[in-house]
Amino acid sequence: MYHDNNWNEVSGDELAGFLDKVNPIDGKYRTSPASTKVAWRTLPFYESVALIRVKDPNWVNKKVTIYYLTDQGNLYRLNGTSPPIHEINGIASVKINEDNVLDYLRFFCFFVRGDDGPFYVSEDIDDPNLPADMDAMTRVAVEGSVRPASYEGMDENGYFLCDAVVFYSNALFIASFSIQQSGMVEMLKDQPVAGDLTSRIEQPIG
Numbered sequence: 001m002y003h004d005n006n007w008n009e010v011s012g013d014e015l016a017g018f019l020d021k022v023n024p025i026d027g028k029y030r031t032s033p034a035s036t037k038v039a040w041r042t043l044p045f046y047e048s049v050a051l052i053r054v055k056d057p058n059w060v061n062k063k064v065t066i067y068y069l070t071d072q073g074n075l076y077r078l079n080g081t082s083p084p085i086h087e088i089n090g091i092a093s094v095k096i097n098e099d100n101v102l103d104y105l106r107f108f109c110f111f112v113r114g115d116d117g118p119f120y121v122s123e124d125i126d127d128p129n130l131p132a133d134m135d136a137m138t139r140v141a142v143e144g145s146v147r148p149a150s151y152e153g154m155d156e157n158g159y160f161l162c163d164a165v166v167f168y169s170n171a172l173f174i175a176s177f178s179i180q181q182s183g184m185v186e187m188l189k190d191q192p193v194a195g196d197l198t199s200r201i202e203q204p205i206g
Contacts, residue, residue, distance in 0.1 A: 021075065025066055031054070045100045045103060045104045046095070049069050049070065050071075053066075063204050080113035080205060102151055117202065118168070119187075121165070130167065142167075145165055149163065155178065160178070162176070162177045168201065172197070175188075
């Protein structure tokens, strides 16, 4: 998901200790200090929670990346459903404001999934998480549709309102969202802008 350089690599005894806690992940993803890469980063809407990323080239599906949230040493596996996020939002008191609400929207839409994967907030044609196999026509369609997500102010309930282009499965939508201070996210409406594309958004998390 996050393709910047704000990740901190885990190594040595810390890596071995973490892998001892999670191996095998979901009962099927074997890990090893020799091959498994683990890194962590902070998130702007949490004070004490970190995001952990786990990858291993030996897994059958090379594209799988597994993620956890960690707070006070407790791990919360991000499994494509909303309960782990809402649980930690309550425990760690998520702090959403005008400056970080778009970061939270990107995070939530990536980790809370439909049957066909993430609702990927798509802002830049050069985003490496977009499909790498786009043909020329698909690339033109995507390039003409993606744009930076935008914060549109607050409604009468004090909820944050945001607009974003979402890549879901093999289609693009312009979507409007309502985001509560508690971290609850609701998609208010969506309008298709490009469908039946020859490429799909694929970012498996297990």
